[in-house]
Amino acid sequence: MAFMVKHMVGGQLKNLTGGLTEEKPEGEKSDAAAQGMTQEEFEQYQQQLEEEKQEREANFAQKKAERATVRSHFRDKYRLPKNELDETQIQQAGDDVVLPTELAKMIAEDNQEEAHKQSVLGQLSNIQNLDVDQLKDKAQATLEDLKKQTENCSLM
Numbered sequence: 001m002a003f004m005v006k007h008m009v010g011g012q013l014k015n016l017t018g019g020l021t022e023e024k025p026e027g028e029k030s031d032a033a034a035q036g037m038t039q040e041e042f043e044q045y046q047q048q049l050e051e052e053k054q055e056r057e058a059n060f061a062q063k064k065a066e067r068a069t070v071r072s073h074f075r076d077k078y079r080l081p082k083n084e085l086d087e088t089q090i091q092q093a094g095d096d097v098v099l100p101t102e103l104a105k106m107i108a109e110d111n112q113e114e115a116h117k118q119s120v121l122g123q124l125s126n127i128q129n130l131d132v133d134q135l136k137d138k139a140q141a142t143l144e145d146l147k148k149q150t151e152n153c154s155l156m
Contacts, residue, residue: 065093070103 031042068086075082090097099107 061089061093062096064089065097066099069097069099073099073107 035042037045068089072082072086072090074080075086
């Protein structure tokens, strides 16, 4: 029903508006005049917009390169295949790519934890129901037994 009313009345309303439609006058205005600026101001404004756009694109490329650096770090760490897209993003940014300090700290802490886990004591701490003090006592007792046996040895 609303469609019918709109269809019947809509066309007539457009005719009633008459002079309210936008028609360009015979002396067309330039873009600068349309915005209330002189041609010189308009050119400066356009140049400023272009500079801001280039700055945003450079910042975006830098962020993309930082992310690519992080991804390539983890690919190296976990021995995953390299991604050529990441390599090109890093090369496009140049040598300016630096990991954020918080992320670098996190990676350093992670590397320290992994080094500890790979050590002998780290492996022993992973074993469940292991009493390190008891293990030390057994090792000392074994050493004392060996010393006693060497003292009693007739060949020595």
